[in-house]
Amino acid sequence: MMEDAQSSFNCSIKHGNHPPPTFGSSPSLEARALQAIKYGVEDRDSALNATPCFSRPMHEITFATTDKPKLLSQLTSLLADVGLNIQEAHAFSSVDGFSLDVFVIDGWPFEETEELKRALEKEVSNFKEQCWSEKQSSPALGKHDQNRVESFPSCVEIPTDGTDVWEIDARQLKFENKVGSGSYGDLYRGTYCSQEVAIKVLKPERINEEMLKEFSQEVYIMRKVRHKNVVQLIGACTKPPKLCIVTEFMSRGSIYDFLHKQRGAFNLISLLKVAIDISRGMNYLHQNNIIHRDLKTANLLMDENMVVKVADFGVARVQAQSGVMTAETGTYRWMAPEVIEHKPYDQKADVFSFGIALWELLTGEIPYSSMTPLQAAVGVVQKRLRPVIPKNTHPVLAELLERCWRQDPTERPNFTEILEILKQIADQVENNGEHRRKKDKLSGAVFSAFKKGYH
Numbered sequence: 001m002m003e004d005a006q007s008s009f010n011c012s013i014k015h016g017n018h019p020p021p022t023f024g025s026s027p028s029l030e031a032r033a034l035q036a037i038k039y040g041v042e043d044r045d046s047a048l049n050a051t052p053c054f055s056r057p058m059h060e061i062t063f064a065t066t067d068k069p070k071l072l073s074q075l076t077s078l079l080a081d082v083g084l085n086i087q088e089a090h091a092f093s094s095v096d097g098f099s100l101d102v103f104v105i106d107g108w109p110f111e112e113t114e115e116l117k118r119a120l121e122k123e124v125s126n127f128k129e130q131c132w133s134e135k136q137s138s139p140a141l142g143k144h145d146q147n148r149v150e151s152f153p154s155c156v157e158i159p160t161d162g163t164d165v166w167e168i169d170a171r172q173l174k175f176e177n178k179v180g181s182g183s184y185g186d187l188y189r190g191t192y193c194s195q196e197v198a199i200k201v202l203k204p205e206r207i208n209e210e211m212l213k214e215f216s217q218e219v220y221i222m223r224k225v226r227h228k229n230v231v232q233l234i235g236a237c238t239k240p241p242k243l244c245i246v247t248e249f250m251s252r253g254s255i256y257d258f259l260h261k262q263r264g265a266f267n268l269i270s271l272l273k274v275a276i277d278i279s280r281g282m283n284y285l286h287q288n289n290i291i292h293r294d295l296k297t298a299n300l301l302m303d304e305n306m307v308v309k310v311a312d313f314g315v316a317r318v319q320a321q322s323g324v325m326t327a328e329t330g331t332y333r334w335m336a337p338e339v340i341e342h343k344p345y346d347q348k349a350d351v352f353s354f355g356i357a358l359w360e361l362l363t364g365e366i367p368y369s370s371m372t373p374l375q376a377a378v379g380v381v382q383k384r385l386r387p388v389i390p391k392n393t394h395p396v397l398a399e400l401l402e403r404c405w406r407q408d409p410t411e412r413p414n415f416t417e418i419l420e421i422l423k424q425i426a427d428q429v430e431n432n433g434e435h436r437r438k439k440d441k442l443s444g445a446v447f448s449a450f451k452k453g454y455h
């Protein structure tokens with residue numbers, strides 16, 4: 001953005017033909033620092049100045065914001081409040097209403113900038129809060145204030161206190177029973193502020209640089225998603241050694257456990273409802289450019305109302321990047337051929353996995369159960385092996401399954417289309433059921449009338 005900005009911003013304070021500064025390294029910063037050395041060495045009266053340049057560090061600060069009247073004076077007084085002296089100021093505004101204000105300052109006694117950044121952020125957030133409360137206390141706008149409304153910013157700025165809203169204080173977590181274990185930790189049921197939650201704790205002995213990358217990737221992705229059919233992040237403890245991810249608790253566990261451990265089964269109507277829930281969650285993820293990469297029934301969880309949600313996304317993506325795929329054991333059965341082969345893949349890889357999961361819902365069986373995961377993988381890639389669709393399957397559903405696991409990803413439907421097809425089948429099945437119920441009711445009434453001799 002900064003590079004683009006240099007070519008498109010206009011200089012609003014003119015010093016002849018002043019070139020735009022190189023952001024992050026003002027050309028005059030060095031000159032001023034040299035001046036400071038000179039000044040420091042020459043001024044022998046001051047004890048502070050007895051040490052050369054390091055007694056007077058100079059910094060360059062750039063504010064990027066939407067342009068508004070009095071911005072420059074607000075920024076200069078903000079800098080003064082932090083105790084900084086402005087040596088130079090450059091203000092630039094773009095034709096589409098943005099402003100860059102560059103200041104060269106001294107008065108900050110340290111070389112390092114982290115503290116300075118924090119002090120400035122705090123001051124900016126105080127300033128925003130002040131503006132916010134001023135706006136709140138101003139009287140409501142009447143019709144005659146229309147012109148004022150037009151000068152409002154394009155979006156309302158929400159004040160922040162600078163803290164990470166997703167960070168959870170581990171002391172507020174109460175652990176109850178252990179629910180299960182995954183590849184990188186244990187999962188507990190617990191509470192956070194009286195709310196039932198799932199707490200995924202990373203095994204401290206397994207924490208290494210790679211693991212930290214995966215952890216941060218999962219939290220990074222989970223922070224972005226908010227959908228009824230995606231397991232909701234509540235927060236994370238990001239301070240080693242106690243690293244954990246806290247999500248909503250899914251009391252009915254995974255579809256995998258329901259089908260294969262509890263020997264549960266879905267009738268067609270509930271199967272379609274589950275498939276629609278999954279498709280809605282996946283459609284949302286894909287519309288937000290997130291590829292799950294590890295979609296399987298073990299990662300599809302049910303809450304107390306039997307709503308199905310997609311879980312555990314983000315980790316598989318990191319696994320793929322870090323090349324851990326060969327050590328993997330259980331996931332091949334759901335994996336698209338292009339993923340098994342480490343070829344480039346896109347969202348359609350999730351569609352393939354969805355097709356396999358849908359078949360599993362339909363049959364209650366584990367895909368290619370007579371084979372090892374590796375045999376299944378070789379079969380899928382080399383022999384185009386696919387699960388056998390039962391003969392009595394609804395024809396539209398059978399066609400959908402077959403399209404989802406096509407070898408060529410471009411021939412697979414996307415989740416918008418899948419959703420439409422599933423809804424159509426559900427409507428049709430429900431209408432047929434309704435029709436049959438009415439017919440049964442009618443024939444039941446005729447039969448009892450006949451029996452009573454009213455015929």
Ligand SMILES: Nc1ncnc2c1ncn2[C@@H]1O[C@H](COP(=O)(O)OP(=O)(O)OP(=O)(O)O)[C@@H](O)[C@H]1O
Nearest residue numbers: 179180181182183187198247248249250253254312
């Ligand atoms: N939010 C949740 N609520 C309830 N149970 C959950 C939740 N998330 C996961 N589980 C259950 O906890 C167990 C462990 O899950 P976890 O996600 O840690 O590992 P996994 O998915 O089994 O394996 P991996 O992470 O290696 O893919 C699984 O049985 C899963 O069904």
